Amino acid sequence: xxxxxxxxxxxxxxxxxxxxxxxxxxxxxxxxxxxxxxxxxxxxxxxxxxxxxxxxxxxxxxxxxxxxxxxxxxxxxxxxxxxxxxxxxxxxxxxxxxxxxxxxxxxxxxxxxxxxxxxxxx
Amino acid sequence: xxxxxxxxxxxxxxxxxxxxxxxxxxxxxxxxxxxxxxxxxxxxxxxxxxxxxxxxxxxxxxxxxxxxxxxxxxxxxxxxxxxxxxxxxxxxxxxxxxxxxxxxxxxxxxxxxxxxxxxxxx
DNA sequence: CCGTATCCCAGGCGATACTG
DNA sequence: CAGTATCGCCTGGGATACGG
Numbered sequence: 001x002x003x004x005x006x007x008x009x010x011x012x013x014x015x016x017x018x019x020x021x022x023x024x025x026x027x028x029x030x031x032x033x034x035x036x037x038x039x040x041x042x043x044x045x046x047x048x049x050x051x052x053x054x055x056x057x058x059x060x061x062x063x064x065x066x067x068x069x070x071x072x073x074x075x076x077x078x079x080x081x082x083x084x085x086x087x088x089x090x091x092x093x094x095x096x097x098x099x100x101x102x103x104x105x106x107x108x109x110x111x112x113x114x115x116x117x118x119x120x121x122x
Numbered sequence: 123x124x125x126x127x128x129x130x131x132x133x134x135x136x137x138x139x140x141x142x143x144x145x146x147x148x149x150x151x152x153x154x155x156x157x158x159x160x161x162x163x164x165x166x167x168x169x170x171x172x173x174x175x176x177x178x179x180x181x182x183x184x185x186x187x188x189x190x191x192x193x194x195x196x197x198x199x200x201x202x203x204x205x206x207x208x209x210x211x212x213x214x215x216x217x218x219x220x221x222x223x224x225x226x227x228x229x230x231x232x233x234x235x236x237x238x239x240x241x242x243x244x
Numbered sequence: 245c246c247g248t249a250t251c252c253c254a255g256g257c258g259a260t261a262c263t264g
Numbered sequence: 265c266a267g268t269a270t271c272g273c274c275t276g277g278g279a280t281a282c283g284g
Contacts, residue, residue, distance in 0.1 A: 047131040064232030095214040104134040110186030
């Protein structure tokens, strides 16, 4: 039987999932399909704050998925780009992203149906 | 040029990503590869609380990915199972999960290297 | 057994100001 | 330009108790 699989808290894959399965990491990696500077990334991710973008970039860097390169000259410039490891995540993430795009209409109609229950009173 | 793609806050795919790109949804769907009861799921996801599991299940149900079925008889029993939509997510999620398993060693060594910088003092 | 309701706290995040 | 620092809110989630 394979029936007694348990996802333990200290399972490394769970630890790593916690790092990348958030709303921003995926989008940052998508934006970094080509190397970009800090504010370029920020501009493309509507709603992200400077603070959170910095945190996300640091985490991705720590996990070996992107590199940070300070550009010579003034004013200061920093360029972020994918490592091979980060690029290898584009496959899985792309699949997931495509899935959401393909299914968002269906999902939204499910949501409407669900929200409709319990309140067609009077 | 495809260079000016911007991920807008009201993009449906972003809204949906916010729903499924969290640390528990993926694992719940994995556990539901076959229909299971509430406490079965809970037991297999070490560390999840009743409250959070309930919330996760409700959200997945609202999004049309799982169904909730009350079993006849007492004591009360409830069985959760994947819908076709939920099952179609297993592909993308499986890819992502496999990726983390395949790469967790590399990532952990990156993390150690990163954490090592800046503190080999004295 | 499968929830909901309540209380309560830590910490995540936005806003803002400041630096190399 | 690309951050770090500080502050204050506010909500997510743990713990617990209770209900169908």
